[in-house]
Amino acid sequence: xxxxxxxxxxxxxxxxxxxxxxxxxxxxxxxxxxxxxxxxxxxxxxxxxxxxxxxxxxxxxxxxxxxxxxxxxxxxxxxxxxxxxxxxxxxxxxxxxxxxxxxxxxxxxxxxxxxxxxxxxxxxxxx
Numbered sequence: 001x002x003x004x005x006x007x008x009x010x011x012x013x014x015x016x017x018x019x020x021x022x023x024x025x026x027x028x029x030x031x032x033x034x035x036x037x038x039x040x041x042x043x044x045x046x047x048x049x050x051x052x053x054x055x056x057x058x059x060x061x062x063x064x065x066x067x068x069x070x071x072x073x074x075x076x077x078x079x080x081x082x083x084x085x086x087x088x089x090x091x092x093x094x095x096x097x098x099x100x101x102x103x104x105x106x107x108x109x110x111x112x113x114x115x116x117x118x119x120x121x122x123x124x125x126x127x
């Protein structure tokens with residue numbers, strides 16, 4: 001089995017080195033690490049709609065880098081800082097996954113950085 005890592009040695013908020021890969025691929029499976037609304041090492045802010053779009057777009061960028069697309073996503077994990085953002089997040093999420101949604105879990109959680117949402121995913125593409 002071949003394992004390929006994407007984005008090792010990246011930096012996060014405060015330019016600290018991140019001790020994990022942005023994604024890892026093994027036997028057609030791609031595991032994308034949690035993504036927040038970060039741009040150039042800083043959370044963009046702007047509320048749940050802007051942060052949701054940016055977090056999902058960051059996840060899509062990693063999928064694309066590895067040669068995967070939204071159609072290959074089989075599961076998404078979502079962490080929301082405030083459960084009152086659930087329905088608003090779902091509206092943004094549906095813009096990306098509307099017709100063929102993957103399995104999903106969504107929980108409330110305190111965030112490690114000052115953001116409102118984090119998303120990760122697992123994708124599969126036969127090799």
